[in-house]
Amino acid sequence: MSRLRALWQASLNATKRALTWNVDDLIPPSEKSIFNFNSKEELKRWHLYSDSEYGGLSSASLEINNVGNGLKGIFSGHLSLDVAEDSKWNIRRGGFCGMRSKKFDGFIDLDAYDSIALKLKGDGRCYISTIPLARYLPTWRGNVIDAELEMNPSRILGMSLSVNAEGGVPGAKSGPGDFRVELEWIKALRTE
Template identity: 75%
Template sequence: MSRFRSLLRTTIDATKKALTWNVDDLMPPSERYIFNFNSKEEVKRWHLYSDSEYGGLSTASLEIDDTEREPRGIFSGNLSMDVTEDSKWRINRSGFCGMRSKRFDGFIDLDSYDTIALKLKGDGRCYISTIPLERYLPTWRGNVIDAKMEMNPSRIVGMSLSVNAGGGFAGAKSGPGDFKLEMDWIKALRAQ
């Protein structure tokens, strides 16, 4: 009889939970943290990549600087245009580094938001990430994959930031050398 009561209690609790309305489900808050670079645990949510995976010599790191009053993430390294001579890969371009979030548990739903905001402090280089959600494009290694492909904002599986030695807007620092990007947070915002 106790198994039946336990099963009945579990069923009733699940039904109550399903019928309970959460105001956030009806109208999500106007902003939502996606990443907050304030702890060493946050670093574990990211994967670093660079041309070194293909024979390039660029390096990257992601650490939390907790020496300031407010901790922040530091994405830094060195961009190199050189390629190792014994590389098995035949790459024709080097000089890039990036950080890609590990897959979310399933996905995150950003359908209620129209903008991604990042609180960053750069070093004069051009870092790649598209901001208005309606203009986000799928990319791989800093290149657009297929501009005709449409992104579904209700099923976001990951995000990335990247930097390369050979690009950017007029006046931006470019070429090989050190880079450093200080990051406080990444949020989804609803401007309307």
């Protein structure tokens, strides 16, 4: 008889929970973790790209290292404007590297959020990953695409961070040479 009573009580408790909803349950948290660069497993979620795919001489790496007070992702490499003489591609110069997340299982829904925050330590270069979701810019190989595209924040397939040897904000380090940025996490935030 006690087994039947326990089953009945569990059913009654589930019914009570279903009938007594809380408005706070409908509001997503103010932040959502997307990536944490605190384990070597995180490396499996990213792949690198650079102008070397087209005959350029830039190179990039992504590692998880113990830096200061914990593990961090280190995106680093070398930017070169030069192109290999035997390149089959018709490009005149190189100068970009990036890291792109592998596609999420399906997609990630960021509709409840208005910003993307990255905790990182840079090297003075300008890295491309526009922050307010409403102003996210489509990019290709480290350059902003001049197109009228609207992003659907409820169906995000992936994210990237890239660096270009030329351009950027005034005062930022530019030109060929080494780059390095330490990444701790990437989150979606609701700031409004």
